[in-house]
Amino acid sequence: xxxxxxxxxxxxxxxxxxxxxxxxxxxxxxxxxxxxxxxxxxxxxxxxxxxxxxxxxxxxxxxxxxxxxxxxxxxxxxxxxxxxxxxxxxxxxxxxxxxxxxxxxxxxxxxxxxxxxxxxxxxxxxxxxxxxxxxxxxxxxxxxxxxxxxxxxxxxxxxxxxxxxxxxxxxxxxxxxxxxxxxxxxxxxxxxxxxxxxxxxxxxxxxxxxx
Numbered sequence: 375x376x377x378x379x380x381x382x383x384x385x386x387x388x389x390x391x392x393x394x395x396x397x398x399x400x401x402x403x404x405x406x407x408x409x410x411x412x413x414x415x416x417x418x419x420x421x422x423x424x425x426x427x428x429x430x431x432x433x434x435x436x437x438x439x440x441x442x443x444x445x446x447x448x449x450x451x452x453x454x455x456x457x458x459x460x461x462x463x464x465x466x467x468x469x470x471x472x473x474x475x476x477x478x479x480x481x482x483x484x485x486x487x488x489x490x491x492x493x494x495x496x497x498x499x500x501x502x503x504x505x506x507x508x509x510x511x512x513x514x515x516x517x518x519x520x521x522x523x524x525x526x527x528x529x530x531x532x533x534x535x536x537x538x539x540x541x542x543x544x545x546x547x548x549x550x551x552x553x554x555x556x557x558x559x560x561x562x563x564x565x566x567x568x569x570x571x572x573x574x575x576x577x578x579x580x581x582x583x584x585x
Contacts, residue, residue: 468576469577469580472576473577477527482526483525484531485525488515488536490574491578492513494570495511495515507550508549511543511546511550514539515539515540521536530581530584532578537582537585541579544575554572
């Protein structure tokens with residue numbers, strides 16, 4: 375987000391925590407207290423050095439979801455959710471639960487899923503005090519959404535630019551990949567709502583892995 379603003383030759387950019395980064399003066403300060411400021415320095419990072427610094431938390435493990443995280447309002451819905459939980463326990467895919475609970479009997483396009491994924495990032499970012507970062511990440515998805523307008527989810531196809539963007543966002547240093555992995559590695563914390571907020575993005579990632 376900061377790098378983008380710098381490349382766009384903006385004078386400053388607001389980041390999470392109510393901080394303002396001023397590129398012209400090379401300082402950052404609290405939004406409501408510009409008198410106390412701190413210096414910043416732009417460093418060049420070797421794009422290839424990351425090969426030797428692959429983090430374990432980048433990789434998703436098979437997960438299950440606790441029964442208590444999914445509640446039903448009717449016996450029929452409870453049975454469906456029980457079936458979804460059984461599927462998860464058998465195959466270990468969080469995305470499968472999202473697909474069964476949110477996409478079943480619905481005619482959706484990849485563009486719809488991308489939009490849900492973007493909104494999920496914003497919702498989670500708001501909850502974690504990372505709204506500015508979340509909006510930046512979500513905008514990247516909105517920018518490629520239209521390439522999936524004519525592709526229905528049943529086709530198992532995903533446009534290359536959407537694939538590349540999902541990979542980029544997942545491998546980018548941000549609250550998002552940390553939240554995804556923390557949640558997936560600790561299934562007892564998964565909530566019904568997170569199937570809606572995290573599920574769409576996980577679903578898109580799964581489609582990439584299955585290609």
